[in-house]
Amino acid sequence: AQSVSQHNHHVILSEAASLELGCNYSYGGTVNLFWYVQYPGQHLQLLLKYFSGDPLVKGIKGFEAEFIKSKFSFNLRKPSVQWSDTAEYFCAVSVMDSSYKLIFGSGTRLLVRP
Amino acid sequence: EADIYQTPRYLVIGTGKKITLECSQTMGHDKMYWYQQDPGMELHLIHYSYGVNSTEKGDLSSESTVSRIRTEHFPLTLESARPSHTSQYLCASRPNGRDYGYTFGSGTRLTVV
Numbered sequence: 001a002q003s004v005s006q007h008n009h010h011v012i013l014s015e016a017a018s019l020e021l022g023c024n025y026s027y028g029g030t031v032n033l034f035w036y037v038q039y040p041g042q043h044l045q046l047l048l049k050y051f052s053g054d055p056l057v058k059g060i061k062g063f064e065a066e067f068i069k070s071k072f073s074f075n076l077r078k079p080s081v082q083w084s085d086t087a088e089y090f091c092a093v094s095v096m097d098s099s100y101k102l103i104f105g106s107g108t109r110l111l112v113r114p
Numbered sequence: 115e116a117d118i119y120q121t122p123r124y125l126v127i128g129t130g131k132k133i134t135l136e137c138s139q140t141m142g143h144d145k146m147y148w149y150q151q152d153p154g155m156e157l158h159l160i161h162y163s164y165g166v167n168s169t170e171k172g173d174l175s176s177e178s179t180v181s182r183i184r185t186e187h188f189p190l191t192l193e194s195a196r197p198s199h200t201s202q203y204l205c206a207s208r209p210n211g212r213d214y215g216y217t218f219g220s221g222t223r224l225t226v227v
């Protein structure tokens with residue numbers, strides 16, 4: 001069965017620190033990849049997505065992610081975090097069958113200290 | 115602004131009650147999904163639909179049922195709520211085709227007492 005692993009469950013950083021959140025998936029076929037963010041009390045929002053082409057994708061709010069097919073990874077990065085980045089981050093993989101259902105990782109809770 | 119609406123946003127209800135969580139989207143999307151999210155946990159797919167009159171069970175077993183009589187509407191029903199149903203329920207939709215993202219609703223936080 002397909003699965004998504006996020007290795008960091010809780011991350012605490014100071015403002016201006018760099019961020020990298022790991023995401024690995026297990027699915028041998030073609031995938032679409034996503035990072036979602038959930039700010040406290042708000043709904044899931046799309047940060048960025050990868051469908052094909054350049055494996056380095058840029059999203060909103062200065063986030064980027066790199067798809068490394070050989071490592072089945074799609075890590076999220078940001079060079080300098082802000083207090084407003086405090087949120088929960090979910091990596092997700094879309095199964096490429098007719099359902100296109102999303103498989104989510106367990107999430108990473110990021111706390112950025114001012 | 116999301117074009118997918120879930121009501122109610124919060125619901126506290128007694129054990130044994132029947133409840134329906136509403137989900138509507140205005141984008142004409144064929145694919146719709148219900149996810150369940152416990153605090154601090156990942157989202158699990160409980161139901162999805164390919165389109166009108168299509169419903170499928172997701173990866174996580176659920177005692178809830180869904181219907182899809184209209185494209186825009188995908189309600190979720192619990193015939194007899196139990197405390198184990200306490201969770202957040204998220205509705206999502208996407209168009210047909212390969213390379214599309216998903217739009218999520220704000221969720222319904224259900225508490226069964």
